[in-house]
Amino acid sequence: MTESLLSVDDLRVQYKLPGKGTLTAVDGVNFELAPKQVLGLVGESGCGKSTLARAVCGLEPIHSGSIHFKGTPIRTLGMRTRPAELLRIQMVFQNPYASLNPRRTVGSQIADGLRIHPQRDSWTVAGLLEEVELPAEVANRFPHQFSGGQRQRIAIARAIASGPDLLIGDEPIASLDASLQAKVAQLMRRLALESGASMLFISHDLAVVRTIADEVAVMSKGQIVEHGPVEQVWRSPRDPYTRRLLAAIPAIDGLGTLPGLPED
Amino acid sequence: MSQLDNQYDGARHANASDGLTIRDLTIRIGEKEILHGINLDLIPGQITGLAGESGSGKSITGLAMLRLLPKNAKTGGAITFEGRDLLTVPEREMGKIRGQHVGMVFQDPTASLHPMLTIERQLTDHLRAHTGVSKKEARERALDVLRKVKVPLPETALKKYPHQFSGGQLQRIAIAVAIICEPRILIADEPTTALDVTVQAGVLRLLRRLCDELGLAVLLITHDLGVMSSLADRIAVLRRGEIVEEGTRYNVLRNPQHEYTKALIDALPSHEGAGADLASATDAAVETAAEAVNVEGAGADLASATDAAVEIAAEAVNVEGAGADLASATDAAVETAVKPAAETATEKEAGND
Numbered sequence: 001m002t003e004s005l006l007s008v009d010d011l012r013v014q015y016k017l018p019g020k021g022t023l024t025a026v027d028g029v030n031f032e033l034a035p036k037q038v039l040g041l042v043g044e045s046g047c048g049k050s051t052l053a054r055a056v057c058g059l060e061p062i063h064s065g066s067i068h069f070k071g072t073p074i075r076t077l078g079m080r081t082r083p084a085e086l087l088r089i090q091m092v093f094q095n096p097y098a099s100l101n102p103r104r105t106v107g108s109q110i111a112d113g114l115r116i117h118p119q120r121d122s123w124t125v126a127g128l129l130e131e132v133e134l135p136a137e138v139a140n141r142f143p144h145q146f147s148g149g150q151r152q153r154i155a156i157a158r159a160i161a162s163g164p165d166l167l168i169g170d171e172p173i174a175s176l177d178a179s180l181q182a183k184v185a186q187l188m189r190r191l192a193l194e195s196g197a198s199m200l201f202i203s204h205d206l207a208v209v210r211t212i213a214d215e216v217a218v219m220s221k222g223q224i225v226e227h228g229p230v231e232q233v234w235r236s237p238r239d240p241y242t243r244r245l246l247a248a249i250p251a252i253d254g255l256g257t258l259p260g261l262p263e264d
Numbered sequence: 265m266s267q268l269d270n271q272y273d274g275a276r277h278a279n280a281s282d283g284l285t286i287r288d289l290t291i292r293i294g295e296k297e298i299l300h301g302i303n304l305d306l307i308p309g310q311i312t313g314l315a316g317e318s319g320s321g322k323s324i325t326g327l328a329m330l331r332l333l334p335k336n337a338k339t340g341g342a343i344t345f346e347g348r349d350l351l352t353v354p355e356r357e358m359g360k361i362r363g364q365h366v367g368m369v370f371q372d373p374t375a376s377l378h379p380m381l382t383i384e385r386q387l388t389d390h391l392r393a394h395t396g397v398s399k400k401e402a403r404e405r406a407l408d409v410l411r412k413v414k415v416p417l418p419e420t421a422l423k424k425y426p427h428q429f430s431g432g433q434l435q436r437i438a439i440a441v442a443i444i445c446e447p448r449i450l451i452a453d454e455p456t457t458a459l460d461v462t463v464q465a466g467v468l469r470l471l472r473r474l475c476d477e478l479g480l481a482v483l484l485i486t487h488d489l490g491v492m493s494s495l496a497d498r499i500a501v502l503r504r505g506e507i508v509e510e511g512t513r514y515n516v517l518r519n520p521q522h523e524y525t526k527a528l529i530d531a532l533p534s535h536e537g538a539g540a541d542l543a544s545a546t547d548a549a550v551e552t553a554a555e556a557v558n559v560e561g562a563g564a565d566l567a568s569a570t571d572a573a574v575e576i577a578a579e580a581v582n583v584e585g586a587g588a589d590l591a592s593a594t595d596a597a598v599e600t601a602v603k604p605a606a607e608t609a610t611e612k613e614a615g616n617d
Binding site for chain 1: 317318319430431460461462463464465466468469472487488489490491492493494495496497513514515516517518527528529531532533534535537538539540541
């Protein structure tokens with residue numbers, strides 16, 4: 001048994017609701033992520049999967065339980081500089097329109113990532129752009145000059161530039177065209193594994209997750225209801241929620257089969 | 265196949281002249297031609313799909329049908345609806361058609377609904393403007409249409425604001441806004457793209473039901489071929505302003521002719537085998553259940569046999585009882601018969617004395 005890269009132990013994250021009361025967004029979640037593994041995290045909106053990702057990055061205060069990254073406990077980030085070991089976690093956000101700085105060239109934003117890479121000369125901006133299938137000369141352009149799919153590739157290049165050990169994608173493909181989604185997801189997997197990182201890939205689309213993940217965890221109402229090898233969960237889902245999620249994926253059979261269950 | 269009388273997968277015949285026809289539509293914005301002459305038929309009770317990547321011209325086709333194009337747009341060809349060309353009717357007339365006869369549902373309901381107006385205002389404002397019904401009647405119609413799109417608690421929903429609803433509920437409300445004037449044409453531009461798969465499934469079912477019940481001619485614009493496969497009767501594939509392939513849902517998705525359509529389909533993750541073991545397990549369960557039913561049937565025969573036996577036994581008991589009664593009756597009869605005789609005999613004896 002290899003030592004796990006990331007271990008989440010009985011994690012609870014709560015939000016205060018307006019007025020009185022609290023919302024437990026993540027309610028007792030346990031999982032471990034081994035090095036060079038891709039874990040898919042699926043569930044519908046509001047199930048707590050983004051909160052979980054933000055907590056792993058230290059962006060969300062933990063109510064109880066713990067998160068360990070390479071044996072170091074993750075605490076909520078303050079205004080100070082992020083501890084050096086936590087720089088090895090990088091995140092790709094859902095909306096590349098908001099996650100890239102509109103006033104700086106994409107080249108300089110990727111170079112920011114390179115500056116914190118442990119082995120500085122392992123990548124170049126041009127090399128990274130090539131990896132994400134963009135020509136090297138686009139480095140001097142600004143984010144608004146790219147389409148959504150291209151921007152997401154730039155965001156991926158920036159995340160990979162710093163040589164992460166853990167790459168987190170929080171719905172990185174949800175804002176892309178259907179025909180691009182699988183391609184970008186596969187690009188993320190390839191780059192993460194080639195650079196020796198693990199990936200936590202969050203999506204509501206089990207069909208895409210299946211093509212890139214080794215294991216999948218299904219989340220519903222703050223809890224992981226099913227966790228296992230992706231093919232096993234895909235072929236023989238045990239939890240009723242997973243079954244409902246699978247039934248809701250429209251099949252491209254050309255037969256006009258309506259997805260979901262009749263009472264929806 | 266004639267353009268006007270199309271055979272659909274739904275095995276229904278309908279005439280495109282009852283719906284809306286687009287002939288040789290070109291759109292030029294500034295120097296750039298965006299649509300290069302497309303043909304499309306919208307037929308009552310049918311969902312026509314327009315597929316393609318972002319930037320292919322899908323959305324502009326939808327907007328052209330409502331004449332909501334940018335000011336510098338130049339159009340060619342014809343969009344015929346109720347015998348009139350929507351590209352040339354006067355703006356006053358177009359204002360009556362827009363929203364009343366042709367409804368539209370947009371991708372993002374949080375953007376298409378006004379954040380500061382109640383749901384009631386958003387549902388009834390244009391209904392009253394178009395039809396001049398009273399406030400009270402408009403409210404009734406609003407409740408009616410909210411029930412139709414299955415928004416829970418329609419009475420309270422009317423008083424709420426958009427931010428108080430989830431994305432799926434909001435899209436249902438946006439659909440209600442689009443259909444409250446009972447339009448004949450509904451344009452749905454990426455209606456489920458902003459929604460989760462589980463919520464999407466419900467909205468897709470709703471659109472299919474409305475199309476069937478109200479006889480709407482629906483134009484479904486989406487890049488998601490999964491959504492297309494679930495809903496569209498016919499599919500047109502748009503690429504860079506040209507329709508590269510058009511046909512029945514089955515033919516386009518199962519037997520695509522154009523390279524571009526094939527690439528679009530190949531780019532999607534496979535759905536194969538989802539819950540396959542489960543399905544076969546269900547089959548097995550069904551089989552076992554069927555066997556159980558057989559056994560039960562066998563038991564039933566047995567049971568009825570037993571019932572019959574019990575009945576016969578009961579009858580037998582009755583007979584016995586009857587016999588008992590009879591017996592006692594006989595006894596009584598004997599007694600009555602014997603007693604008086606005996607008495608008479610005694611009296612006689614006494615009389616004889």
